[in-house]
Amino acid sequence: MTTATTFVPTVAEATKAGFFPIRHEVEIVDNRELTDGVYRLTFRDEYIADHAKPAQFVDVYSNDRTRLMPRPFGVAEVNGDEVSLMFAVVGKGTAEFAELKPGDTIRVMGPLGNSFKTKEPANYVLVAGGLGVPPLVRAAQCIADAGNNAKSTAVFGYRNMHFGDDYVGRYADKVYSIDESEGNVITLLDRIEGELRDDELKPVILSCGPLPMMKAVAEWAAKRGIETQLSLEQRMGCGYGTCVLCTVDTTEGRLKVCSDGPVFTRERLGWGE
Template structure:
């Protein structure tokens, strides 16, 4: 993990409000595993806290960061031009563990989709059969072409304008997609639904969580999630999403308290 200055290579809008930014940050890119993230810092001094952004791809010293404009910070990043610098900390978090299963179902919902691209590529490179399920609000999709390089892609939309009408869990159920080993990132209701479906079917769900963060390095205890057992670091039933996570086996998590 390092705290450094990256150089912006390109910034593109790939769907309404969705930004695709390429940053040269060789130290971070070299270390980054799928499922890890970076913290980006605003230039504006009145906006203090880092923004956790997932790593969509990491290649040749570059990080591809795909994020949604949701507020001041992400809007500031979207205004960056090629050659600008950006303060960056990373890679942060545990990332996805090595997976034994030969068949993996990769699930992304909304702005939880980008980090699944790097994971899908790595799984394909390891010779695994990858099935990819992507959930969007509507037909304003992004990154679908890129995912098609790594496995069969199934799309679900909330409004039914493309693919299966419904959630990613609806699509998995309807099409009988395996939930033996599931890797997922997306909004909390989706992750909860997917985890409970996967567990009910005897599978393993490795899910990536998001929470408001302050330090990004495990010191402030801002970004905890509730766990079923006492956590080895905190000695209470809380784990740090930035450090023990963001990827957790759903069986570790206590959704009844969060």
């Protein structure tokens, strides 16, 4: 009697064969605290670096095998074969990730989900709150790298420390930010509305952040007839459409944020109509 063996392809083998790589081990190259409880984790992975589009996310798995479910983090930045994520410590899993050091390894899978559409000429207004910032940094990077007739304007809201401004400032044409002591992203949108209207490029809003914020952004945009794409933050289980934990109500019925999204238009969500 022989024992069956399971063939587990490497990332390179999976890519060459033309199918999506399974979860695999990557090496940590940097991990730093940006502000109290918010970290920027960087690992080396050629496949994710080559394929990650703005708003796509990566499942990160705990090294403690009793914690079965991964944590989904939006890709924040890509440099060569290095991929950066930003996350907040909210429980034991993320606390574990905060302790990772260069040379350590972690298992990941991705990139997952759909992405923002940024190919048409436009002034992409990147509206983010809190940990909605990372996908918008990646959006600004991709818009700048594309080199077409498009630009980006970052509009970021924070609880206190403006941890994402320096990163998005590498790519965005303009950066506006605010914290709770001054107002919110709607405060900023009201301030720059005239500037957006006077620009020769039409504004297109890309947004990610807390649900109340995004609904307010969708309503603001709907009143002005501005195209809006929203990347939803939702509690997930698997991250690829099997567990049906991350459903959201849409005009087409209930859809999965991980596989049908995370990006939806405001019309598809029925927000601000």
